[in-house]
Amino acid sequence: MPELPEVETVRQGLAKWVTGRRIATVEVRHPRAVRRHLAGDAHFAAVLAGRTVLDAHRRGKYLWLPLDSGDAVIGHLGMSGQLLVQPATAPDETHLRIRFGFDDDGPELRFIDQRTFGGLSVSEGGAELPAEIAHIARDPIDPAFSDDDFVAALRRKRTEIKRALLDQTLISGVGNIYADEALWRAKLHGARPADALTGPAARRLLGHVRDVLGEALVQGGTSFDALYVNVNGESGYFDRSLNAYGREGLPCNRCGSPIRRESFMNRSSYSCPRCQPRPRGTAVG
DNA sequence: CCAATACCCTGAGTGC
DNA sequence: TGCACTCAGGGTATTG
Incomplete structure (x- = not known):
């Protein structure tokens, strides 16, 4: 993907x-x-x-x-x-x-x-x-990306933080895999409300997003099934470095708890139940 | 205006 | 063997 x-x-x-x-x-x-x-x-x-x-x-x-x-x-x-x-x-x-x-x-x-x-x-x-893609935000690897603007915009969002990470008009380049990986690194559950994040917490999350994207880029990307390849048909190997995505039931690399899978927006979210507790008052989906 | 949902698509995998 | 069903999920149009 x-x-x-x-x-x-x-x-x-x-x-x-x-x-x-x-x-x-x-x-x-x-x-x-x-x-x-x-x-x-x-x-x-x-x-x-x-x-x-x-x-x-x-x-x-x-x-x-x-x-x-x-x-x-x-x-x-x-x-x-x-x-x-x-x-x-x-x-x-x-x-x-x-x-x-x-x-x-x-x-x-x-x-x-x-x-x-x-x-x-x-x-x-x-x-x-192209005007057709001018609505897409810059990505966090882009030198012109503004951390301050992103943090402010994220904390204005009345939605869950994972939804916000997937919103390409807010920050681009993040999909389901790297959103889960960044949230795992930040020890945040994706269902937490974005407007409840503190500034420092939002900034830390952004740092993890940038790190995980950068590390995956160095490794040529992630591949599970050879559907994704570079222009010469070669796969990346970042999938060996994943801590959450696709690891349902496997031990968390930090605390050993089995990684859980939850349904979200017609797709799957993976997280550690101990490191990333659901926000209070939300049912398990 | 903003947030949430429906829909597009096909091959792999699963259960019966 | 084969059929029905589920799942993968980015972006856009539509709905609330």
Whole structure:
């Protein structure tokens, strides 16, 4: 499940393998893989053909490739998306959705997505920062991220702290895995109300979010099932470092209590019942 | 305006 | 063997 470390790993691969190359052909193999493009798949392909990729950028879990036309290709991997740089001779992947060929006859760029929660789109004039993703907050690895602004905004939220961590307009790049890991490190239960956090507690939590994202990034991200891979098809190995996520019933690495799993927002939350007690007055979900 | 929920999707896994 | 069901969950549209 690609979160910031995984998407950043992909961005670095794109910057290395695609920057400076001119798109020759774009083949759309599945209509749902192209997003927000009312003019249709053929137009999507036509707009991109002949354009040179200038760089690879990221905002939260979104990627974008600025083009020499001033437009940009926006990409989101969703749950199961991959962007792979593959030799043109490599057989088509089962869930190949979009293929980019380049006029240097070098390797192709392929968008592969089993569950089609991800997709690519064109942002007109979006080379600097696509308007479509301008609502996404900066991530805590971004040098321009403001700790003070985040702490203040978090403590204004009338919601649970885990919901707030997953709110990409508040802080970006955090998904279910790293939210659980940061909360475990901070010894906080995700159901605690955000507006009840003290300033120092909020600041500590942010520090743990930043640490866990940074450590995972160094390790090339997390992979459970090889669905997530970098542009060369290689998996990260941060899953060996997880303390909470996916560890139901296994002993907490701090106190030995069995990690619990609770249902939350149609997904699972993992936490230590002793280190991360539920806030008073909340039922076990 | 803000918070919470429904929905999109497919393959893996499970129970009968 | 196969069928029904559950689960994975990011982002957006919709609802409250």
